[in-house]
Amino acid sequence: MFPKKLLKNYSSILVILLIFLVNSCAKSDFYEHKALVYGTVLEFKFYKTDAELSDKAIKQVINRLNTINKQFHPWKESEISKFNKNHQLKYTDDSFIKILSKAKYYENFTHSLFNPSIGKLINLWGFHADTIIGNIPSENKVNIILNSKPSLNQLLITKNTITTKNKELEIDLGGMIKGLSLDIANEIYEELGIDNVLTNFGGNILARGKPNNRYWEIAIQNPLDNKLLLAKLKLEPGMAIGTSGDYEKYFLKNGSRFSHLINPINGYPIKKYSSATVLITPQEDAGIKSDVLSKPVIFSNDLNKTRDDLNLDYFFVTTREKKILISESFLNKVEWLFEKDEFDVQTF
């Protein structure tokens, strides 16, 4: 039907035409999925990854996160809520202790500005609930907890039990779980041989690989208006970014905002800054660090000192008075998305 000579002479043109047709009909190179685990939105964006393999990874990640929530959820039924009630717990899973040890390491690393032992204080302010009602506690009650100096260093861990003598100590890993989950997801991708995926767990993002010949690009939400974007930046492979903000969980009373970010030193919600964003370069625990290190930043009294203490190059804080204080090296990486002069940007 089709002349042989014609096929011979024009086969290359036919091939080009075929490629063109196939290419224009091809599906997107990206595979996206959203899920909800214990109130946290998980977003996956795979690049050039087999859909079946992607689904397998998502399933494994969700299973692991469900297990972690069953171990560490601070107010729903979990191992940790049992411990918080009785101040002793028999454990069977070694991974449980591994995570606690990691939390302890970061508590010490941040000089207790990330303190996973102040669960009782967070509960006192009314944040251990699905719907936050809010409660301003008496100074006396706050001081009782602070005076006991709650710390994970006060845990006594034996082969199969954890105990503590400090009855004011209650564990809440809320400041670390999202970041930890990112690192766990990254391990799962590694095991399954998935190279290019962007993972966003409740606003904390970890970049693995990159799509095609560009970097993953992310936007940062405006802390004063969740419908607006504050900035845009590129994440190199292995980078992670995290933000702590007073807009996430809070209650309003007498015209004041009370955030769930309770300063472990004075026992009161953060007032000075409205958000703190940290960018972590590719390294071990990048996910955890993107979550945990935003706490010492938001509670910081001296940003220069915090930079040296944490050995952290890229971070910024914002205030409700529309001020942005950003490290000089980070300023070169971000592209602001607000109208000129809307925020007063200063470097340190």
Add this chain to the structure above:
Amino acid sequence: MFKLFKPGDLVVFIICFFSIILIFINFYRVPSGSFISIENNNQTKEYSLSSKSVIELEGITIEINSGRVRVVKSSCKNQYCIMQGWISKLNQSILCLPNLTKITIKSNDNNITHDSTAY
């Protein structure tokens, strides 16, 4: 006739034909997250492209029908806005300055510029 057109010309013709069709498909494709934004007297309202409605504003009447939008009645002198007819493509707009009205087809697909949002 056959001396004028060699078989290869047919191949070239087919390539051109499909190329033109594909270019047009891509050109006319409106992203799924598109909507109509109508600015009138400093007030902006948004309407779905798929709705079928007639919107009567001060001095101007706008019709939305099967993914298109046009001005059907206007109090302006030149009636340029009516003459423009239907618009249906992304970022197309109709202006009617005497009535201080701007009709634009916009897209709210934020993913175009970034992959994910940190918060």
